[in-house]
Amino acid sequence: MNLENKIAIVAGATRGAGRAMAIKLGEAGATVYVTGRTTREGISPMQRKETIEETAELVNDSGGEGIPVKVDHTDEAQVEKFINKVNREQNGRLDILVNDVWGGDPLTEWGKDVGDHNLQKGLQMQRQAVQAHFITSHFALPLMKKKNAGLIVEITDGVDSEYRGNFYYSLAKVSNIHMAKAMAEDLKDYNITSIALTPGFLRSEAMLELFGVTEENWKDGVKVEKHFIASETPFYIGEALKYLALDPDVRRFNGKTLSTWELSDVYGFKDVDGTQPHWGNYYKENVEK
Template identity: 50%
Template sequence: MNELAGAVAVVTGATRGCGRAIAVELGRQGATVFVTGRTTRDAGSPMKRAETIEDTAELVDAAGGRGIPVRCDFTSVSDVDALRARIESEVDGRLDILVDDVWGGDPFVDFESTYWDSDLDNALLVVRNAVDTHLIALHRLLPLVVRREGGLVIEVTDGDNDDYVGAGVPYYLAKCSVRAIGRALGAELAKVGCTGMTVTPGFLRSESMLELFGVTEENWRDAVSTSAPADFAISETPTLLGRGVAALATDPKVSRFAGQTLASWTLMHEYGLTDVDGSRPDFGRWMAEVRTPGLDPVTTDPTPFR
């Protein structure tokens, strides 16, 4: 459980969701993790959520790593420069793993309107929060990663391919762009002995999703028959992707995945992982065998897919 002892990671967007879970699982392997995001115990963010980077850092500590909370707005170059300065001063500029999980677009996404009837300012904010932030983080932090061979950079997106599923133009552009960044990083970082790639969760049972459907992690299945869509039966906790990223970070042959986008279910099968409850939710198989052929998800037994 200490395969990353001595290693240093930065996780952007680590306040909650997958970012938090990834930070914790890297900490579980002994890493020092710079936990970055906008929400602190003293200051909120437009997300208006209760989770904080200090909470995440404490979870990293409890898992066996070292969590260092650093407030950082990744739309601000000066904020990212200050983060880089902290890394330079506190760990001599060492950065072995960079997980780029910034999002922050939820308040601005319009899933209902046609693009031409939507609010243009909000559409542009979706792209700025999802794409500009990644470019700023990479521009300022990649110089630390490439100082040593073996560095790993992982982009986090939604979906493992570029098929359009009706989520709206700005959201689609944002998530495709992150996959494209991962493909480019796979080629560029290979030139300097490092690895770049992208990962995605399935139907995520995040803090905000549980709240949306009015359930908790303890009784989340109740939502399948009440407030949530039938696909929620194949949902997963953020920890499944967190475990997948930790497995990648400890894999000496991780470079074989350079430029690819790997889903949580793909990582689950590759590394023999389970979710926190011991289940193995395969959202990709559910989509291929239930949704794509047009079967009724309400009457389909989800058990074989977990």
């Protein structure tokens, strides 16, 4: 099985999990529209060096077709224009939508209560991590409904509605989970599957830099954060998404919140280093206690 002739959008594919998920869809043969705000012509407020063009090239190298499109998903007009482009170029077809827009790391003030946290940063986090997701879904879903098929994946952090240590961060991530469940209900008369998907402790480019390590010596990061030993690369969630997209019975997960570690048990995939990180077990044994 493969994803040849399948059309995917990974919204927020400039780096991290988004980039890895786009690459893995390409690896299975999909055409992947990779969106973000940083291009070779200009960077976003994230001030990161990764670009959507690089992601598209990596999709091509993996065996798929990567199409970079600069989109600010908080801007309704830009999103509508983008979806119209996909509609024209792919004859109305859209099979997979991944809502991965985030950009909330520099907006989160850990250790500050709701009344002390910068309000504008908190509101911007909701625009990017919540509003951007349902704006994109609003314009993209009609393409799936016409075909009576599709897979929507909301990328989140965590598998439940428990507090995540910061009011605005928690609100955003729990909202992603509920959006997946709500869309599953709204679309139950269509053959469209809506799920939420979370990584474990994600070893992204930004996290590696934060801990002063590279992927080659990442274990040295435990000197800064001991739980980093249980981290996983972005390609782990990329594998999870790929297997979900290839699964002919993916609809059994409709409305559910899934994790990389649970899906690695279901599908048997591994991280790039051949391991199967299980953040769920590690958290219970080493963090929760």
